[in-house]
Amino acid sequence: MASITFGTSGWRGIIAEDFTFDRVRTVTQAIADHLRSAQMTEGGVVVGYDARFLGRRFAEEAARVVCGAGLKVFLCERDTPTPVIAHEILARKADGGINFTASHNPPEYSGLKFSPAWGGPALPETTRDIEKRANAMLDEITWRAMRLEDAREQGLLQDVDPGRNYRDTLRALIDFKAIKSSGMRIAVNPLYGTARGYLDKLLFEAGVAVTTINTQPDPTFGGLPPEPAEENIQDFIQLVRDDEGIALGLATDGDADRYGIVDGDGSYIQPNAILALLADYLLRVKGEKGAVARSVATSHLLDAVARHHGVELLETPVGFKFIGEYIRDNRIIIGGEESAGLSIGGHVPDKDGILACLLVAEMVAVTGQPLGALLCDLYDRVGEYFSRRLNIRLTDELAHGYDQRIRTLPDAFAGRKVTDVVTLDGHKCLLEGDAWLLFRKSGTEPVVRLYGEARDEQVLQEILDAGRAFLLGD
Numbered sequence: 001m002a003s004i005t006f007g008t009s010g011w012r013g014i015i016a017e018d019f020t021f022d023r024v025r026t027v028t029q030a031i032a033d034h035l036r037s038a039q040m041t042e043g044g045v046v047v048g049y050d051a052r053f054l055g056r057r058f059a060e061e062a063a064r065v066v067c068g069a070g071l072k073v074f075l076c077e078r079d080t081p082t083p084v085i086a087h088e089i090l091a092r093k094a095d096g097g098i099n100f101t102a103s104h105n106p107p108e109y110s111g112l113k114f115s116p117a118w119g120g121p122a123l124p125e126t127t128r129d130i131e132k133r134a135n136a137m138l139d140e141i142t143w144r145a146m147r148l149e150d151a152r153e154q155g156l157l158q159d160v161d162p163g164r165n166y167r168d169t170l171r172a173l174i175d176f177k178a179i180k181s182s183g184m185r186i187a188v189n190p191l192y193g194t195a196r197g198y199l200d201k202l203l204f205e206a207g208v209a210v211t212t213i214n215t216q217p218d219p220t221f222g223g224l225p226p227e228p229a230e231e232n233i234q235d236f237i238q239l240v241r242d243d244e245g246i247a248l249g250l251a252t253d254g255d256a257d258r259y260g261i262v263d264g265d266g267s268y269i270q271p272n273a274i275l276a277l278l279a280d281y282l283l284r285v286k287g288e289k290g291a292v293a294r295s296v297a298t299s300h301l302l303d304a305v306a307r308h309h310g311v312e313l314l315e316t317p318v319g320f321k322f323i324g325e326y327i328r329d330n331r332i333i334i335g336g337e338e339s340a341g342l343s344i345g346g347h348v349p350d351k352d353g354i355l356a357c358l359l360v361a362e363m364v365a366v367t368g369q370p371l372g373a374l375l376c377d378l379y380d381r382v383g384e385y386f387s388r389r390l391n392i393r394l395t396d397e398l399a400h401g402y403d404q405r406i407r408t409l410p411d412a413f414a415g416r417k418v419t420d421v422v423t424l425d426g427h428k429c430l431l432e433g434d435a436w437l438l439f440r441k442s443g444t445e446p447v448v449r450l451y452g453e454a455r456d457e458q459v460l461q462e463i464l465d466a467g468r469a470f471l472l473g474d
């Protein structure tokens with residue numbers, strides 16, 4: 001069986017194959033040992049889970065192990081969004097949080113994500129220590145679990161509802177009065193996941209007309225990956241398109257840390273565009289001041305917005321943990337990734353799909369314009385950008401030779417000279433004409449993520465074709 005490995009957002013695996021109760025206990029013990037080694041034993045650990053199969057059981061086993069190590073546990077009463085768990089860590093000044101979620105992965109997966117006391121995803125130095133401890137204990141019983149009843153009696157285990165405080169925070173961040181006053185009806189799709197009772201409830205309690213879909217719990221997520229990408233929410237897009245009374249569609253993924261946005265005419269708005277629109281809204285309409293941040297794989301449309309407003313643009317490796325650091329340190333007003341994760345300054349340093357959806361609703365309400373019109377206006381001011389990502393599967397031969405090949409990058413792609421190479425995360429070739437290609441190898445499978453962007457769709461296709469040909473040796 002494979003060793004324990006933490007990716008960009010925790011340890012994930014297929015349930016009953018490599019994600020088992022014994023392995024969950026072992027990783028949980030490693031986290032408890034990590035906290036003890038850092039002398040973090042007083043603040044307690046928030047333990048939560050998403051709507052996946054066995055989520056509650058995994059969380060209870062983790063609680064038993066943490067309590068067995070003598071640390072206090074705050075166990076979420078129901079399946080809970082990832083940003084809500086992050087908010088609870090900060091609100092309670094806890095020593096960290098354990099969240100059982102595989103986010104947008106297919107239903108057969110589960111995952112364990114550790115967040116330290118600052119509320120964001122654990123940084124590499126933290127996960128490396130947990131990995132090392134866990135792998136040293138594999139195939140041995142090195143944990144001591146406490147009965148839940150005993151833990152409650154001894155005051156080590158407390159059942160909590162973190163939703164109330166989180167919803168209060170969003171009521172302070174979002175202009176619900178403007179959303180209500182706009183008179184628009186909003187469609188909400190939590191994709192059978194944890195956002196039900198959060199996104200819909202906040203809007204409904206504010207007096208906004210809401211139409212919902214896919215609100216019942218379903219660990220199979222309707223047979224599709226619980227990711228609100230365009231291809232996965234066609235039923236929702238059709239609902240918005242067919243109902244002339246719906247002005248906006250808001251969707252979240254399985255653990256509510258990602259978003260999917262549908263304009264009133266049924267057009268799906270790409271996350272790259274949403275991030276740029278919200279940054280422009282915060283700077284132009286709300287008058288906020290400060291830098292913005294994006295991952296290396298995210299559209300330079302955000303850079304154009306930053307230049308337009310005269311603010312700093314910060315670039316990070318892939319993984320929201322790095323953007324979360326900037327939020328933690330109050331260095332940015334907004335940060336996000338092309339994979340539909342974002343948060344804002346003064347909020348949790350983790351992706352928050354619920355917040356993102358509500359910010360979009362506020363923006364549409366305050367400006368009085370649909371997203372399509374807002375995007376056209378933004379393009380008129382800063383220019384248009386076209387971006388796309390390809391997943392290129394490598395043969396064994398090409399996979400073994402990838403490192404050597406990437407060290408010998410060509411001087412140009414599709415006749416466009418390479419002006420610089422950014423190696424922050426993968427190899428990002430900046431090209432003439434404000435275009436770029438990013439080659440980023442997966443750490444878990446023989447796949448290279450090829451990202452491209454250009455100011456023209458034909459140019460984008462040309463450089464992507466050239467990038468693919470380079471990878472495959474054509």
